[in-house]
Amino acid sequence: xxxxxxxxxxxxxxxxxxxxxxxxxxxxxxxxxxxxxxxxxxxxxxxxxxxxxxxxxxxxxxxxxxxxxxxxxxxxxxxxxxxxxxxxxxxxxxxxxxxxxxxxxxxxxxxxxxxxxxxxxxxxxxxxxxxxxxxxxxxxxxxxxxxxxxxxxxxxxxxxxxxxxxxxxxxxxxxxxxxxxxxxxxxxxxxxxxxxxxxxxxxxxxxxxxxxxxxxxxxxxxxxxxxxxxxxxxxxxxxxxxxxxxxxxxxxxxxxxxxxxxxxxxxxxxxxxxxxxxxxxxxx
Amino acid sequence: xxxxxxxxxxxxxxxxxxxxxxxxxxxxxxxxxxxxxxxxxxxxxxxxxxxxxxxxxxxxxxxxxxxxxxxxxxxxxxxxxxxxxxxxxxxxxxxxxxxxxxxxxxxxxxxxxxxxxxxxxxxxxxxxxxxxxxxxxxxxxxxxxxxxxxxxxxxxxxxxxxxxxxxxxxxxxxxxxxxxxxxxxxxxxxxxxxxxxxxxxxxxxxxxxxxxxxxxxxxxxxxxxxxxxxxxxxxxxxxxxxxxxxxxxxxxxxxxxxxxxxxxxxxxxxxxxxxxxxxxxxxx
Numbered sequence: 001x002x003x004x005x006x007x008x009x010x011x012x013x014x015x016x017x018x019x020x021x022x023x024x025x026x027x028x029x030x031x032x033x034x035x036x037x038x039x040x041x042x043x044x045x046x047x048x049x050x051x052x053x054x055x056x057x058x059x060x061x062x063x064x065x066x067x068x069x070x071x072x073x074x075x076x077x078x079x080x081x082x083x084x085x086x087x088x089x090x091x092x093x094x095x096x097x098x099x100x101x102x103x104x105x106x107x108x109x110x111x112x113x114x115x116x117x118x119x120x121x122x123x124x125x126x127x128x129x130x131x132x133x134x135x136x137x138x139x140x141x142x143x144x145x146x147x148x149x150x151x152x153x154x155x156x157x158x159x160x161x162x163x164x165x166x167x168x169x170x171x172x173x174x175x176x177x178x179x180x181x182x183x184x185x186x187x188x189x190x191x192x193x194x195x196x197x198x199x200x201x202x203x204x205x206x207x208x209x210x211x212x213x214x215x216x217x218x219x220x221x222x223x224x225x226x227x228x229x230x231x232x233x234x235x236x237x238x239x240x241x242x243x244x245x246x247x248x249x250x251x252x253x254x255x256x257x258x259x260x261x262x263x264x265x266x267x268x269x270x271x272x273x274x275x276x277x278x279x280x281x282x283x284x
Numbered sequence: 285x286x287x288x289x290x291x292x293x294x295x296x297x298x299x300x301x302x303x304x305x306x307x308x309x310x311x312x313x314x315x316x317x318x319x320x321x322x323x324x325x326x327x328x329x330x331x332x333x334x335x336x337x338x339x340x341x342x343x344x345x346x347x348x349x350x351x352x353x354x355x356x357x358x359x360x361x362x363x364x365x366x367x368x369x370x371x372x373x374x375x376x377x378x379x380x381x382x383x384x385x386x387x388x389x390x391x392x393x394x395x396x397x398x399x400x401x402x403x404x405x406x407x408x409x410x411x412x413x414x415x416x417x418x419x420x421x422x423x424x425x426x427x428x429x430x431x432x433x434x435x436x437x438x439x440x441x442x443x444x445x446x447x448x449x450x451x452x453x454x455x456x457x458x459x460x461x462x463x464x465x466x467x468x469x470x471x472x473x474x475x476x477x478x479x480x481x482x483x484x485x486x487x488x489x490x491x492x493x494x495x496x497x498x499x500x501x502x503x504x505x506x507x508x509x510x511x512x513x514x515x516x517x518x519x520x521x522x523x524x525x526x527x528x529x530x531x532x533x534x535x536x537x538x539x540x541x542x543x544x545x546x547x548x549x550x551x552x553x554x555x556x557x558x559x560x561x562x563x564x565x566x567x568x
Contacts, residue, residue: 123544
């Protein structure tokens with residue numbers, strides 16, 4: 001059953017076949033996209049018509065490749081921008097929350113911690129509609145009362161940032177909090193007894209200790225933002241993020257340029273995963 | 285003492301602002317708006333009409349029930365499919381391969397749902413890879429209709445959620461001491477007995493957190509049911525989406541959103557009670 005126990009050959013082979021099938025199931029959609037991104041065809045699926053880079057570089061009416069499609073490039077740029085700002089905001093507030101819940105004592109701590117975890121169990125669609133409702137209502141109210149049009153309260157770039165930040169901070173809090181649990185409190189006590197202020201301790205001792213977790217949490221928050229659809233769709237204005245743009249293309253006008261974009265995402269994620277794997281292995 | 289307090293407030297205030305502005309107020313507003321209804325005179329009044337609409341129209345509550353049952357079913361399916369994999373990666377395969385195999389599991393998560401679901405769309409369509417393969421080896425004469433059915437929707441939902449089940453199960457299995465299994469095996473226990481009486485009870489915390497995450501992702505998902513599901517496989521999030529972005533009946537949409545929130549948190553609460561788990565363990 002486990003490494004140290006003997007098993008019948010049939011059991012071993014059966015198990016290996018199952019694992020093989022599972023991994024086949026896992027990579028099948030990814031491999032398919034990657035291969036078809038280079039298909040010399042005007043349709044997203046089979047048949048295979050030969051190798052071509054048209055859906056990356058071509059710039060004709062019939063075949064608008066990824067690097068010639070300005071709308072698509074713009075939505076990638078918007079997603080990168082959104083992801084960066086969301087990750088930064090989430091990192092700041094999420095880290096503060098982790099420090100707060102791990103190190104401070106105050107009334108209603110349990111209730112607040114529960115609230116901070118709720119984005120994990122609120123479906124993204126609900127978060128999207130409730131933020132949309134509240135911001136629209138507030139925006140209309142301000143406009144009627146003070147005759148000021150507050151742009152970010154309408155579906156827009158900044159509303160997307162706000163919506164994604166509201167759950168991004170939770171993931172940062174959990175990742176940083178997990179690292180903080182391993183922190184040796186006596187280091188802080190020593191610094192405090194040597195008359196460092198509490199803020200100096202956080203800045204000079206706690207944060208440097210948390211550095212790897214902070215970098216990891218930033219990357220996680222960025223990726224969550226970059227691929228989010230369920231919340232974003234309700235908050236997006238005239239400038240769609242990449243997932244929103246991809247979605248409307250899949251529904252209404254799918255050309256193989258979709259395969260090309262997906263290929264880029266798959267290739268980028270896989271490469272970064274392998275690089276981080278190699279770096280981590282060297283450390284050990 | 286005073287210094288410690290000032291740090292507390294420095295951390296507490298931003299975190300409070302995050303939770304109140306982006307979580308508490310929008311959800312209270314969602315609840316409030318769900319009771320607002322425009323009467324025949326065009327005035328907004330307090331009423332239960334939005335909720336009555338849900339019960340009066342069969343398609344709404346049928347979709348609701350179907351979404352709930354499918355989500356529970358897919359969660360169970362995810363457990364059945366991934367448990368052998370989690371066990372294999374922690375207890376069976378040689379250590380030097382396991383970290384690479386775990387890395388492979390993470391790649392589809394980071395690539396994001398939209399791209400992987402799009403991959404499944406290409407795989408399952410009539411001119412897709414699976415149909416073309418079956419046609420070419422002569423098993424079938426005409427393409428099987430797989431896309432836009434409950435089947436394709438289930439595959440998509442399973443694919444995008446199941447990996448979130450493996451990770452918590454693996455961390456539970458990792459702490460299971462191999463000698464317990466060896467001892468049981470030495471005493472003549474069969475594989476089935478070991479599985480039922482040692483492995484499963486020990487993994488319950490991991491199974492519980494995995495199931496909750498999978499269930500929440502599935503019940504709140506929009507992309508997989510909308511892209512892979514057909515007209516017959518309506519998902520409750522799709523109806524919320526229609527209320528907000530097609531018919532612009534936001535108050536009714538708010539009521540539906542609140543019902544979905546009640547349903548999902550109700551089932552999660554029940555699952556936590558039944559397994560004796562706490563929510564803050566699910567996060568870690």
